Amino acid sequence: MSSGGGRVLHSEARVSVELQTPEMTLNIGPQHPSTHGVLRLVAKVDGERIDSVEPVVGYMHRGYEKLAEVRTYPQVTALLNRIDWTAGLANEVPFIIAAERLMGVEAPPRAQYLRIMLTEMFRISAHLLFLSSYPLELGASTPLMYALREREHVLDLIEGVTGGRFHPNFNRIGGVKPAAGGGKGQRTVVQDLPEGFLEGTRRAMAKVSAVCDDMEALVRGNEIFQQRTKGVGIIPAEKALEYGVSGPNLRGSGVRFDLRKVEAHLPYDRFDFEIPVGENGDCFDRYVVRLEEIRQAARIVVQAVDGIPDGPLRAKVPRVIKVPKGECYVRAENPKGEMGYYLVSTGGRGPYRVKIRSASFSNISVLPWLLEGVLVPDIIAILGSLDFVLGDVDR
């Protein structure tokens, strides 16, 4: 870069600084190890920095809202399990409660305790899955093994009660699935929970809390992990509210709001638990909130196991379910966020219209705003920290 006497020509130096490099369009997904499913991000990249991002969704759109119109009420829950497949039962509960409200039926206390217990166990399962996959995306492969091992205990327990690890289809209008047997004329009490279930649940919750402590040292306290996640992907609280971001993502941004404390659909007020809240709204806070939520969920499960009342598992409902006319919106705290169902019934065998409010749909609608000006490796950190599943996004 010199001429005539070894001097650097300043004009030459300036040209190389102003060199226009064209933007590159980078397609992240739909097949990609880190996009939690078939999400496609069309990113305009300048070197390692993103100029703009356009998420393309719909690769998994199954048309649930239309399908629900062609199902009877008991058949709809088989569909709804599969919206957020990591949260199983938690998807069914708001819909069933909406139908029960329209019918004027209330589930017996034992069923309600079981609903809470299983919802919290699914919350633990979903958050453990997050704890295992998020550090993996950042390069640490060991937390995966530790967290998934404990998750197996929880999934085994769920399978023992409901028959399914991921898609329990356990809720019925009026309660939960009653035990088989005990036909006409029999007065004996049927054992409705597997043998050793309650004791096994207590032990599993102790193990789950232990693995959370492991994660404290291995991941949360690790400087490299903190460097990768602190200050990255900050969602301010006002933006989060405008876009409808909910669940641990909203709590990571400092908003102390949990539907379990506010909604009356299940008797959460009988349980003692705290709501972890983050400070800055960065990826680190969202991680820490989920880590703490596992502990709180384990607390709730242990209290439910200790206090579960006896009684039937399902209220008396007519053989053919007929839901009277009406409209009702019920929402619940899904592991991913606020999940709600707006149920419109006009007296048919199935719903007239079901609007499914899924948490991940709103959670990732903030991506075009959030990912502007971000470095490419940070995309992975941010996507992972939002913890969405495509079934929830695409329905």
Place this chain on the structure above:
Amino acid sequence: MSPSESRLRDLISDVCPSAVWREELGTAKLSIARSDWVEAHRALKSRFPFFSWLSAIDWAAEVAVGDAPEMEEGEQMVERFEVLSRISDVSDGDGLILSTDVPKEDACVDSLTGVYAGADWHEREAAEMFGIDFIGHPNLVGLYLPDGFVGHPLRKSYALLSREVKPWPGDVDVEPREGDG
């Protein structure tokens, strides 16, 4: 009039005096005129900053799938689209569903993206599923459906191919109920 209703009335009284309030089964619903749609949201935004969802219902007497709506004696179904939006707050969990009726021949309503940024994707979905136009939306392209898809799936007139081939079997639960023996 409940305390929450009276507070809301104060907020929107000058914007849409003709709003109809209904509260049942734990769901509060406010029906307002189409012309007041954006203004009502703007007035309520400070009270309810959380934008939950926006969607629509296709009210039709004849349906291509499922069961037709049951009507009382002498009641007529008013065929229309009902656009719904749900907003709530994050302090005590109060929420509200706002609804407006949109005639089918003139299926358009103002976009809420100027008030709540999150309405963007919800309106795109409602537009492609129902065929409602949201005036003022920056980028009203489809969200879910593949390119070249014809029709609006969530309209009651849209038939499902598999149901054309084989009618809905209805209630064929395999599981025995209690008392079945």
Place this chain on the structure above:
Amino acid sequence: MIFDGFWVLLGVKLLALTVVVIGGSLVIIYAELKVGAHMQNRVGPYYAGVRWGWAQPLADAVKFLQKEDLVPADADTKVFKAAPMVSLMGTMAVFVIVPFSPKLIVRDLDLGIFYALAASSLGTLAMLMAGWSSANKFSLMGGLRAAAQLIAYELPMVLAVVGVVIQAGTLSMVQIVDAQVALGLPYVIGGQAVGFFIFVTASLAELSRTPFDMPIAESELVSGYMTEYSGIRFTMFYLAEYAGLFAAAAIASTLFLGGYHFPGLDVEVWGPFVLLAKVGALAFLMIWFRWTWPRLREDQLQSFAWRWLVPLALANIVVTAVLKVAL
């Protein structure tokens, strides 16, 4: 002329070297799989090799050899095919000066360590060649990241070695070991602790191992610059990575841990085993790091090199030089 003693001896030495290097790499690959597995509460390779799984790396090698030779349609074929060879050759060239005992060394060059550092930087060129010629945006990004990272960490590595050279007063590897014997302490205790830390860190970065494995960040770029390679070409990259680990551990052992010398043991007989034991210990350390930590982001990596390691290494040189003159 072809049967001249010198050429025969050279041929024998190179053959022996190849066997040792490939064999050593396979052992390290096996160790990585097994040690990593046990750290994660798994068993690791089990079936290939009568319940211990020792034949797993061999089985993998055979599997790769019989794969189809794929070259992407848009790729720059000559460069694409040459890249893995350059990488492997660059790594093996380093082994010329690794002393297994005072006599068991291919050639005790007077330039010793300087030659090794120069030869090892061929790997950077190979990564760039692979990334560019693959005709794949993700590979290109991986190749560019790799080049930036390797250039950044080359400097602290060289500077850390300069500290040792000043203290020993020579560039020849055998004489550096002799200097440590004369001092009575390996340099890691005898004054170059900081240098050791810098050298190991910089070697991890040169090898693109976690926490510095951005170039092959699996969860982001699939496999970075190696994405489009399969079969025998991939095997060459794979072997080059582990041979490089062997080389880095061997050089670190010689420069800082006393090489083939152990107090009380006869170097002629025990030398190679002592060196291999030290190499094993360092390799274990590097494997441990890989399975424990997440990876640093590219700019954090760069800032770590330029703002921390380079000034630290320069300070180390100054202190070493002052102490060398004063003591």
